[in-house]
Amino acid sequence: MxxxxxxxxxxxxxxxxxxxxxxxxxxxxxxxxxxxxxxxxxxxxxxxxxxxxxxxxxxxxxxxxxxTDREPDVPYDISDYVYRFKKLPAPMKKYIKYTIDTEYDQMIHNTSHDKIKIKCFEFTNIVQGLAQYDSRIERNIMVSSNEISRYCTFCVYLSTPVLTPKFPEGSLLGFRYDDDYDPKNGEIWIIMRGGYLYMGRVYKRHDDIYIKALNGTIDDWHINSHTRYKRMGRLVGVLREGNVDVGMDAR
Missing domain, CATH: 1.10.260.40 (lambda repressor-like DNA-binding domains)
Incomplete structure (x- = not known):
């Protein structure tokens, strides 16, 4: 070794x-x-x-x-990094900003014992309001331990304004995986079909369960059948609000 x-x-x-x-x-x-x-x-x-x-x-x-006593081997000074960052395309800039924000949040929360580690997903490919599941970036992040975070099984970082104004870009949404739980009227769920994720509000009509897209651009889905649709999780709360004006900066 x-x-x-x-x-x-x-x-x-x-x-x-x-x-x-x-x-x-x-x-x-x-x-x-x-x-x-x-x-x-x-x-x-x-x-x-x-x-x-x-x-x-x-x-x-x-x-x-x-x-050790050696000087850190850093190939560029800060001005070189800023120059290189400005030359990157917008999607890469957003990814880097998100990574920096996540690491910063983790560093801040590491100074306190009042913290909790949660699996976080970011979906980078959004097609007509639907997130492609295979495009996910997966990390463990540190958040404040509170009533919402302790009940979460995973969270989702919104890197796009697709759900604005309900949830602005930069929001961190907490979900609970409850596959055996019967969805109730008014609850917000993430549903997967054919490799794409759909986020919407549940409503019932007699014995049928439907989900209505939060962004209003997709037809309602009938989600009674577990063989056609997989219930990924229900929203339990917002762990951190986004800020549309600053985009990825969600501190």
Whole structure:
């Protein structure tokens, strides 16, 4: 197994303190055992496994060089990155902004124990108001632990204004997977058919269940049959409101 050498344990503890991390936080987020991390932090393990240190660096959002006395190997200064960013097409800019916002939110929430980790989906291909399921970007993100987030099984980041004004671009919506739950009038659900996701409000007509698109551009779907439609989850609340004026900046 490849080892990481020239490690300075005081550098790790300094970076952890600066980021507001404990060894418990680091173990939970990185998957590296707590006992391993404390031995590294105390200096008892001088040459830890490279894989473990790579995971730690990923969570602490730093270069592996920052764990040693070497200068971090960064090929460009900030002005070069800004120049390159401005040259990218609009969809790539949105993706990068979303990634930065997500990482920033995670860093802020890592300073508090009042947090919860939730699987988050972003759908990048929207066709006539429908999101293509295979276009999803999947991450685990940190959000405040509250009544809504504790009940969620996943959340969806809206990277488009397709559901505006009900849910503006940049909103983070919390859902609960309830495949056996009987939808009630007025509830908002995500339904999948033929590889595409449809988000709408449920209404009933006698024994039939229908879903009406929130954006009003798609015909109502009859969703009684589980063989034709899969119920992905029902909306339990908004974890974070978007801001149409700033687009991806949803802090």
């Amino acid at each position: 490849e080892r990481w050498r020239n490690l300075k344990n005081e550098r790790i503890k300094y970076i952890m303190q600066k980021r507001g991390f404990t060894f418990e936080d680091l173990a939970w987020l990185s998957g590296v055992p707590y006992s391993t991390l404390t031995k590294i932090g105390s200096g008892a393990t001088e040459n830890p496994g490279f894989s473990a240190m790579e995971k730690v660096a990923g969570v602490l959002d730093c270069s592996l060089d920052e764990f």
